[in-house]
Amino acid sequence: MSLVVQKFGGTSVANLECMRQVLAKVKRPLSRGDKVVVVLSAMSGETNRLLAMADEWAAQPDPAEVDSLVSTGEQASVALFAILLKAQGIRARSVLGFQVPIRTNCAHGKARILDIDGSKLHTMLDEHDVLVVAGFQGCDDCQRITTLGRGGSDTSAVALAAALEADVCEIYTDVSGVFTTDPNICSTARKIDKVAYDEMLEMASMGAKVLQIRSVEFAKKYNVIVHVRSTFCDEPGTIVCQEDQMEAVLVSGIAYDKDQARITLVHVEDRPGVSAQVFSAIAAKKILVDMIVQNPSKDGKTDLTFTVPRADLKQTIRILEGLKYEIGFGDLRYDKHVAKISVIGVGMRNHSGVASKAFQALSDEGINILMISTSEIKVTCLIEEKYTELAVRTVHKAFDLDSENGTPNCSCP
Amino acid sequence: MSLVVQKFGGTSVANLECMRQVLAKVKRPLSRGDKVVVVLSAMSGETNRLLAMADEWAAQPDPAEVDSLVSTGEQASVALFAILLKAQGIRARSVLGFQVPIRTNCAHGKARILDIDGSKLHTMLDEHDVLVVAGFQGCDDCQRITTLGRGGSDTSAVALAAALEADVCEIYTDVSGVFTTDPNICSTARKIDKVAYDEMLEMASMGAKVLQIRSVEFAKKYNVIVHVRSTFCDEPGTIVCQEDQMEAVLVSGIAYDKDQARITLVHVEDRPGVSAQVFSAIAAKKILVDMIVQNPSKDGKTDLTFTVPRADLKQTIRILEGLKYEIGFGDLRYDKHVAKISVIGVGMRNHSGVASKAFQALSDEGINILMISTSEIKVTCLIEEKYTELAVRTVHKAFDLDSENGTPNCSCP
Known part of the structure; x- marks a missing residue:
C-alpha cells in the first residue's frame, strides 16, 4: 500500500462537473489499494x-481577518469534495489547516509553514481512505488562521507529502508537465520526463510557472518526489526529483x-561601498535586481549594469x-526592450x-x-527583446532538445 | 465597565451598508466605555x-461536511465585520467557534453546546474592545466543526453571555420587541417591557418567533438577561428575565x-397501553403531538383526540x-381547519x-x-380556524392588554 498526495487547483474544482473529473483521478490510486491525501484550492x-469584498470593506483590510475570510474558499471546496466522495461510499473526510494542524508563523497573507505533525493525519488514515485537506491555509500558535500566499496550495501539498512520508x-x-521550453514559441519543445x-x-524563477517556487524548495529540502501532470489526461507528466535519481542529461531546458x-x-567612481549603496537603496523599495555586471575599472571609473523587472524601471x-x-x-542609461534567455541543466556541472x-x-x-551571467547549472544571456523567440528556438536546437516529430510528446491539450 | 453581548442576524449583515448600521449599534456601548462581544449570523x-450546493453535490450530503461547509458563512461575516471595525481604529478581532472554543456534542446540524470556557475570551478582551464571534457554530471534541441548527446564533449569543457573565x-x-399579541391581526397589541x-x-413555542426557543431555555438556566430589540431604531425593546425581576402582571400575552x-x-378500547402504542408510533416518525384529550370511558370504550402540525396530518x-x-x-376523524389560542402569564400561578x-x-x-389544555402559566383553547383573529382580539381586550392609543407603543417599523 502506497500513500499518494494529489493536489488540484481552482479550475479543477470550479464546479460539480470538474470535481467529478477530480474524483476519477482520486479513484485511480484507490483502486490499487493506496491511500490518498487530496489537497484542494478554492473554487x-x-x-x-x-x-474584493475585503477591499470594499476597508482600504487596508486587516491581514489576519483577510486570512480568516479567504480561507473559507478552501474550506468550502474540501467540504464539497468530501460530500462527493462520501456519497460514493468512499471512506473520506475533509481536514482544515487547524485540524491537521499545519503550524505556520503569523505572517498573515504570506505565512511560512513551521511544521506539520503527521501523527493525527496518520491516525485519520487508519479510518479513512481519502483525506481531503484544505490547501493554502495553516494556523499559527495562537490558533488564528493563516494563508501561505498565492499558489500556496502547491506548498501545502509538498509539505504534507513530506510530513506523511508519502510515496509521491x-x-x-x-x-x-514541464517542457524543454515554452511550446507556444517553439513547436519542437518536448515534455521532460525527469527534472532535478x-x-x-531555475526554470520556475525564469517564468516556467508550472510549480510554485516555494513548493520546489520544500520538495528539495525534504526530498519529496513531485509528479507534475495534467488534469485532462492520464499520461505521465514530469517527475521532479534529486539529480542522482535521473539519467545524466547535459541541458534540460531553455527558459x-x-x-x-x-x-x-x-562612469561610476570606483571606490569601496558604491555598489552596496546603489543596491541597498533599490532593495529598500523591495525591487529585485537580477543580473549585475561591473566592467573593469579605468581611470578610477567603472560602468555598473544591472537588470530589474520592467514594471520597476521608473521607480529604480x-x-x-x-x-x-x-x-x-x-x-x-536604460533599455526596456531586453529579454533574458537561460540554458539550464545540472549536467553542465561536469561538462564544459x-x-x-x-x-x-x-x-x-x-x-x-548584451550581458552574461552564469551559475553552476545555468547560463543566462541578456539579448534584445525582439530576438527572444528566435533565440529560444536556436539554442533549443543547438542542444538537441527538439522532439523527433516536432510536436510535444503528449497528445493531450 | 460593563460587558455587553450583541447578536445580529443575517439581514443585519447582508452587505456593507447593513454592517455600517450594526457598527453604529456596537459603538453605543463602546462610547460608554463598555466592552462588546458581537455575535453574527451568515450574510x-x-x-x-x-x-443548496451540498444538496446538488449529493442526495444525502454528509452532515459533518455540511457543517464545515455552512460554517464558512459565519466565518466570512465575522471576518468582514472585524475588518470594518479595525478600519475605524477599534481594537477588535473575529473569533471562530473552535477558537473560543464553543464545545458541542457531535450531533452535526443540530449540535448542543456542552460548555464554553470563557477564560480565553476574557484574555482576548484584555487586548480588544470588541470580539466578533461567529454564531451558529461550535466544535466537537475531535475538533470538527459543528452547527447548532437554524436560529442557533441566538443560542450562541446567550451561551456566550452566560459563559462570560455578561451584563446583558x-x-x-x-x-x-415582544408584543402582547401579533400586531398584524390585532392593532391594539402593545410591546411588552418585561417578560419572564x-x-x-410558551410564546416562542406558540409561534411568536422572536427568539429561538433553545436560547430562551439557555437564558433561563443561566439567568442571562436578554434584551430583544430592533435593529432599526434605538428605543428599548423587551427584557426577558426572571419572574422576580418583573412587576406582577396577570397575563402577559395572547399567542x-x-x-x-x-x-x-x-371508540378506542380503553385498556392499558393503547395511548402509549398510538403516541410511540407517531413519535417514531418525529411528529410532534401537542394537545391530547381523552374522554372518560363508557362501556370500555373511549375517544382519543389530539393535535399534530398540519403538514404531518397525512402521515399521521x-x-x-x-x-x-x-x-x-x-x-x-380529523379536522385541519383548527387553530390554537393561548393566554400566557406567570401571574396566573397565583390567581384563579x-x-x-x-x-x-x-x-x-x-x-x-373544541379542546382545552392548561399549564401553570398558560390556558390554551382549540377553536375553528376561521375565528382565530376575532378570538385573539377578543381575549386580548378581555385581559386589558390593549394599548391606550390603539397602536403599538414604538414608533419604529
Missing part, C-alpha cells in the same frame, strides 16, 4: 471574490523572461537619480562548453549578447 | 446558498397557532390506519379565574371551544 474565482506528490495542472529540483527552481529592463550607471531610475550627488556617476555552444548558436543567428 | 441568503445579551431583530423566561418559552390539525380516534393518518387492527378503534375569563370572552363572541 476558481472564489479567492478573488473574497479579496502529484501536482495536477492544466499543462501535461535545482533545474526546476526566457521578457519582463526585464537594463540600467547602466556610466528615480531612486538612482536621488543618489546621483552622493555616488557620483556620469550618466544613467555549454556556455560557448550557446554563444555560438546566438552568434550564428546574428543575435548580439 | 442573508448565504446559508441557503451553501446548503441584546438580540437585534426586525421587530422592536417561562412566558417567552395563536394556525399550524394545527386535530385527529380523533373514536397513515400511521394510525396501519395500527387499526392492533389497537381497535371505531373510526378516525383566568381560564373562565378567557372562555367567557370567546363564548360572548359565539366562538366554540
